[in-house]
Amino acid sequence: MSQDERKDIHNSDIPLVCQACEVRHQGVCGALEAEQLLKLSKHTIRKVIPSGSELHRGGEDSDRCSNIMGGVAKLSKLMSDGRQQIVGLQFAPDMVGRTFASESTVAVEAATDVRLCSFPRSVIEEIMSEAPELEHRLHLQKLKELDEARDWMLTLGRKSAVEKVASFLFLLATHIDPEKASDDKSVTLELPMKRSDIADFLGLTIETISRQLTNLRKRGLIDIQDRRTVIIADIDRLKSAMEQDLSK
Amino acid sequence: MSQDERKDIHNSDIPLVCQACEVRHQGVCGALEAEQLLKLSKHTIRKVIPSGSELHRGGEDSDRCSNIMGGVAKLSKLMSDGRQQIVGLQFAPDMVGRTFASESTVAVEAATDVRLCSFPRSVIEEIMSEAPELEHRLHLQKLKELDEARDWMLTLGRKSAVEKVASFLFLLATHIDPEKASDDKSVTLELPMKRSDIADFLGLTIETISRQLTNLRKRGLIDIQDRRTVIIADIDRLKSAMEQDLSK
DNA sequence: CGCCTTCTTGAGGGGCGTCAAGCCCAGTGG
DNA sequence: CCACTGGGCTTGACGCCCCTCAAGAAGGCG
Numbered sequence A, B: 001m002s003q004d005e006r007k008d009i010h011n012s013d014i015p016l017v018c019q020a021c022e023v024r025h026q027g028v029c030g031a032l033e034a035e036q037l038l039k040l041s042k043h044t045i046r047k048v049i050p051s052g053s054e055l056h057r058g059g060e061d062s063d064r065c066s067n068i069m070g071g072v073a074k075l076s077k078l079m080s081d082g083r084q085q086i087v088g089l090q091f092a093p094d095m096v097g098r099t100f101a102s103e104s105t106v107a108v109e110a111a112t113d114v115r116l117c118s119f120p121r122s123v124i125e126e127i128m129s130e131a132p133e134l135e136h137r138l139h140l141q142k143l144k145e146l147d148e149a150r151d152w153m154l155t156l157g158r159k160s161a162v163e164k165v166a167s168f169l170f171l172l173a174t175h176i177d178p179e180k181a182s183d184d185k186s187v188t189l190e191l192p193m194k195r196s197d198i199a200d201f202l203g204l205t206i207e208t209i210s211r212q213l214t215n216l217r218k219r220g221l222i223d224i225q226d227r228r229t230v231i232i233a234d235i236d237r238l239k240s241a242m243e244q245d246l247s248k
Numbered sequence C: 001c002g003c004c005t006t007c008t009t010g011a012g013g014g015g016c017g018t019c020a021a022g023c024c025c026a027g028t029g030g
Numbered sequence D: 001c002c003a004c005t006g007g008g009c010t011t012g013a014c015g016c017c018c019c020t021c022a023a024g025a026a027g028g029c030g
Helices: A034-041 A119-131 A131-156 A159-175 A195-202 A206-218 A235-241 B036-043 B121-130 B132-158 B161-175 B197-201 B206-218 B234-242
Strands: A045-049 A054-056 A064-070 A073-079 A084-090 A107-110 A113-120 A187-190 A222-226 A229-232 B045-049 B055-057 B063-069 B072-078 B084-091 B107-110 B114-120 B187-190 B223-225 B227-232
Touching: A034 A119, A054 B223, A064 A119, A064 B234, A073 B132, A073 B223, A084 A131, A084 A159, A084 B132, A107 B121, A107 B234, A113 A119, A131 A159, A131 B072, A131 B084, A131 B132, A159 A187, A159 A229, A159 A235, A195 B227, A206 A222, A222 B206, B036 B121, B063 B121, B072 B197, B084 B132, B084 B197, B114 B121, B121 B132, B132 B161, B161 B187, B161 B197, B161 B206, B161 B227, B161 B234, B197 B206, B206 B223
Parallel strands: none
Antiparallel strands: A045 A113, A054 A107, A064 A113, A073 A084, A073 A107, A187 A229, A222 A229, B045 B114, B055 B107, B063 B114, B072 B084, B072 B107, B187 B227, B223 B227
16 A cells, blocks of 8 residues: 555655545645644544534533534524524635634534544644644634624624625625636525524524515525525626615 | 843843833734844834724725734724724734735724834734744734624624623723723723714614613613713623613 | 424514704814 | 804604514425
């Protein structure tokens, strides 16, 4: 097995599990040398989390981090009386987990089935201290998440219900299969979560989500194939619906 | 000048401007050696930004970053029709600025008079590449901002108007003069911004802010000394008002 | 087919926005 | 000194957007 037919510089000593990894170069692992990948891969577990189950309970400690290989995870916060707010969605190749002990009050749950590459927090932190480039990549990812969180604060604080739903659909269209951003202006969206999750993401109720989806449908902005499949007729018109109240 | 009466290891070669800096050890500069401080200090400008003026216009490029030495800066986002959302407040010793080209669509404005230590982005990024500990500190700060942003998303999406105002007052009480977190349960708050800013921070209108402040006053949770000064009677009662609707 | 969860649609009510009037206070100028 | 002005704030009246409650439709699965 030491005889590898693709014996170029980059692949010779890279763990097989990483060689086969489709998101390695986009994720934080792209910053790692073969030696470090080997170290990390000794502690990794690949697993599939079924839709609806938790990767990390909010408010509890967790000493594991995971790269998302596929699927969608949701980050949520819970109030004592049960009110809930989803504060972010994570897609491949994002890394989830509370590095440096932050993110403690956020729960992580699989929205769809999620494929993970999971490892102990201590190992990734140790490698970070040796490989600044790894911390740099993670830093950049967190800066992106911060930008997205602040974008969403504008949506939560200042947009109407229609605008919120349009913003949600646009977010999905630009994050799921971004390479499939076709030449065409129409996009077929597989909604990765149910109405109650969408409501918790947008700070609305399920009834309002439902009403605004039919509102958008009646205006010809979207077509609803089935409850989980939405066809965006024209992504540009949807984009303009994000800032323009269509309630009247 | 090479003769320094405090010739201990730590201070001998540290620039005078940094020796005098009251937030140096708490801010990101705490990660720097004398040599790096010297390099950075050659490009720093200390200045005071008067309340209301912009440090950075949203959507524009900026090649400067700044440490906040004192005062409060607000980060805001603007929609094309004028709706606005404040997405964060920054206090000393936070660093503001778009390192690694993120944060582009966020405007930074002085809420109060703000004392800054400002330097070019290129210099801080260069030093970061030499000193991973500096990037680590900045990374930790951004993780804290991400946590705060997500906390605030819960506030924006799921809390009632009273709860939002209570949350705002609590946020200020715990961020302004945190050392003055006295033995006493009552806290005198100097509001760093006017009602319209508070409204933009909470996703409400100025009228609602005003009404909910008097609501909290009538319930004995706060005392309003003048329009800019609020006395929190009991910080614990205020905290519980953050999750409990008092509209009835 | 029955049962459960999820979703849609309608009717009614309430919380917050909108509009408007007036107060407070600092700044300015006569 | 006071009148005038203008920005910031408060308070009231009213209306609308979205929540609440409820009923029923649509799937999914044993």
